[in-house]
Amino acid sequence: MTGSTDGDAVGQAARPYRVGFLLIENYTLMALASGIEPLRMANQLTGSELYTWQLLSADGQPVNASDGVTLMPDAAVGDSHDFDLVLVVAGIDVTQSFSSGEVSWLRSLGRKQVALGALCTGAYVLASAGLLDDYGCSAHWECLAALQEGFPRVHCNNRLFTIDRDRMTCTGGEVPLHMMLHLLCRRHGQPLADAISDMFVCERIREDSEQQPVPLRHQLAVAQPKLAEVAQLMEANIEEPIELRELAQLAGISRRQLERLFFKHLGCTPSRYYLKLRLDRARRLLKQTSCSIVEIASMCGFVSATHFSRCYRKYMGAPPRSARANVRTAPSLNQSTPVQAFELRSPASEALQRARAEPTFGVFTYTPVPDDPDSGSGTG
Known part of the structure; x- marks a missing residue:
């Protein structure tokens, strides 16, 4: 400045x-x-x-x-x-x-x-x-x-x-x-x-070069239908990724036009965006399932577990096993938790407690709202 x-x-x-x-x-x-x-x-x-x-x-x-x-x-x-x-x-x-x-x-x-x-x-x-x-x-x-x-x-x-x-x-x-x-x-x-x-218990200072996650459908589905169409094709073909040339043909544009669209509106290449989608899916599988890293690598379109681990570490900043290490055991809904007579539980608290048993609980890394009583350690 x-x-x-x-x-x-x-x-x-x-x-x-x-x-x-x-x-x-x-x-x-x-x-x-x-x-x-x-x-x-x-x-x-x-x-x-x-x-x-x-x-x-x-x-x-x-x-x-x-x-x-x-x-x-x-x-x-x-x-x-x-x-x-x-x-x-x-x-x-x-x-x-x-x-x-x-x-x-x-x-x-x-x-x-x-x-x-x-x-x-x-x-x-x-x-x-x-x-x-x-x-x-x-x-x-x-x-x-x-x-x-x-x-x-x-x-x-x-x-x-x-x-x-x-x-x-x-x-x-x-x-x-x-x-x-x-x-x-x-x-x-x-x-x-x-x-x-x-x-501020901030794990790291983020760099200006890091990209914000953009829900593509919300941002470009109307303004850039071709780009939205390609993104949906990518999301539907994680296990067996489609070549960029074929993606462009399916969308009715050239590969060069496709690359220009991604650079202009997302600031990255189509390949990088596709890779991020696959890695995001892998992270969810690591947190939600007991599948091995080899199985998850295959499910997300990587040729080997070694290649998957290398890409995951490069883009996520930690090895795949770190995501699994942070998974918390959800309490059974059948287990009754003693509640003191003076405690007042809100509907939001009850809903969050129930959500702990869902496989999607804690998938997204975020900063909890300070007054959320069930935010835990914020490591989700």
């Missing part, structure tokens, strides 16, 4: 780095928290006010998050500010959620060369202001198609986050945490970023 990598200790001591979070109606609360918390922890661990932050809205009035929580901002965009970085936080229905006043204010910051960024779908707001032209851009998969169609000068990608000169954009959920950790690493060094990661 411009003006944030010089390591000027004297300048940092003189005043904190000031970050503004512009809340767009229906913003995602989780993305906001993931963006703020690393700054708070940087201050806590160093014992210094390295960072300050303010919540902003168009008129200084409360803003509703997508989950219904209402927050009172610290100020309105029209108030006097002197930020080093402003991040736009958006969420659902982003194309209809922002105002011309917010766009005008962001443009004024751009003219002042203030560093700008976006969390979740906030990149759409920056793009609407013309502030992402000729910049690399990451955004939640829900708005990628709209960005690509509406703003051809924005260099959209499917990465978790992108830091391009004085712009930083990212997808949603807990990804802002990782983007902010990279910013902190640039400004203060790796040891502080690692210490913050440890405090």
Whole structure:
């Protein structure tokens, strides 16, 4: 980020780095928290006010998050500010959620060369202001198609986050945490970023080059039917993968056209996407079945267990046996668990308890919602 990598200790001591979070109606609360918390922890661990932050809205009035929580901002965009970085936080229905006043204010910051960024779908707001032209851009998969169609000068990608000169954009959920950790690493060094990661029990700091998982049917089934058709063919032919040339013929396009579609909309080759589908299936089988690794390799279209293990380790970051080691034994539904008379169990808790016996339980790796009483260790 411009003006944030010089390591000027004297300048940092003189005043904190000031970050503004512009809340767009229906913003995602989780993305906001993931963006703020690393700054708070940087201050806590160093014992210094390295960072300050303010919540902003168009008129200084409360803003509703997508989950219904209402927050009172610290100020309105029209108030006097002197930020080093402003991040736009958006969420659902982003194309209809922002105002011309917010766009005008962001443009004024751009003219002042203030560093700008976006969390979740906030990149759409920056793009609407013309502030992402000729910049690399990451955004939640829900708005990628709209960005690509509406703003051809924005260099959209499917990465978790992108830091391009004085712009930083990212997808949603807990990804802002990782983007902010990279910013902190640039400004203060790796040891502080690692210490913050440890405090949040974050297993690793994710890289900007990592791709977000994109539900293809949701994103491209209408806009890119050929691409969706090929993806469905891939999903239906895991055990015996189809050659790319044949896939292209079945979709009625050339192989070169197929490769261009995958690069443009998914940021990867058809072969890489196909391999990821097969490895995802393998991971589910490892967790859900007692099949041997040799059997799973065959079921997922690999020529040998050795080849499968090598690919799995490369793309999943751990050997196949690690997925099996994390499988937890589900309690029998016939076993009665003593419950104290004062305990109140919600329908959600009961449903989650029942789900522990399902073969799909814990298949997806995710960060549990903090107040989920049955989230366990989060290793699923």
